[in-house]
Amino acid sequence: MTTFGKRVAKLREEKKLSQGELGKIAGVGQSTIAQIEKGRNKSTRKIIELAEALDTTPNYLINGVIDLSIAPASSEIGSYTEKDVDNPDMGAYVKIPYYDISLSAGIGNATWIVRDNPERLLFRESWLQSRRLNEATLKAMYVRGESMEPLLYNMDTILLDISDVDIVDGCIYAIIFKGKLYIKELRNTEDGIDIISYHPDYEPMHVTQETYDQFQVLGKMVWRGG
Incomplete structure (x- = not known):
């Protein structure tokens, strides 16, 4: 490494x-x-x-994380420790912590927990404003597993907007389904919602009227880095 x-x-x-x-x-x-x-x-x-x-990008130098296709330009994004961020010469930046999600029994019981991690994703305020993103509703988290390869790999970083939970076909969301957390593409269908993996070894899942009460959208992916 x-x-x-x-x-x-x-x-x-x-x-x-x-x-x-x-x-x-x-x-x-x-x-x-x-x-x-x-x-x-x-x-x-x-x-x-x-x-x-x-x-x-700063994110690559510090963490070895490559900002991917929907990332802002190199001067817009980075990941730093608190001592790096507390520097007035760096301009107007917003710090986004990394989170984990704790699931308990029943739908609607997902708790966001800040990771014990000194690093923060750092975005220029202007970048957030240009995309109409509010720092108060943004959560950074790590991807787990291989089901979304080649779009997302294990331990890639994603940024979620937890205020954006209306499903747009083809977009990526963090969801809970049947008591498990997933990062998946969603598509509306005539009889429900398709939950789509990109890796060919993973079959699509389907939310039906009968299983809708076990489904919850936590937020939409608005940036990814790996």
């Missing part, structure tokens, strides 16, 4: 930059780049500038 420092070094070498040249572009000293590449610095307050200098 690569580290923050190794990712920086690899991308710097691919761009044929010296440590000093990269530092100058990112606005840090050569010694800072050297410390990062040696693994002695796990982060930097210039993470956005460093990512832009390397033509990548």
Whole structure:
């Protein structure tokens, strides 16, 4: 598994930059780049500038997470510890925690629990506003399993809007069905709702009138990274 420092070094070498040249572009000293590449610095307050200098995203440098096709541009998204975020020079950002979901018996009993994780997804306020997203209704979580490959892989990160629960055919949602949590594509049908996996080894499930009371939409996926 690569580290923050190794990712920086690899991308710097691919761009044929010296440590000093990269530092100058990112606005840090050569010694800072050297410390990062040696693994002695796990982060930097210039993470956005460093990512832009390397033509990548802060999320990739820090976590090795690649922002996928519906992600914003590199300057719009990242994942940082609290000490990185508390920097007024970074502009207007919104921090989104990672959550787990606790299920108890019966429908409607899904509880969002903040993960014991110092990292936060970080979005520019302007990006949220352009997509009419409200930070109060956004939850970040990890994908589990392989049923949505090749769209989503195990431990990919997704961002959910829990205020958006009206089903739009072909969109991805977090749902509860028969007491289990799923991340699936949903499609309305004449007699119910199809719950669709992308991996060919997983058969579609179907919500009927008889099983509708065991079905609940928790939120719509509005961003993904893997």
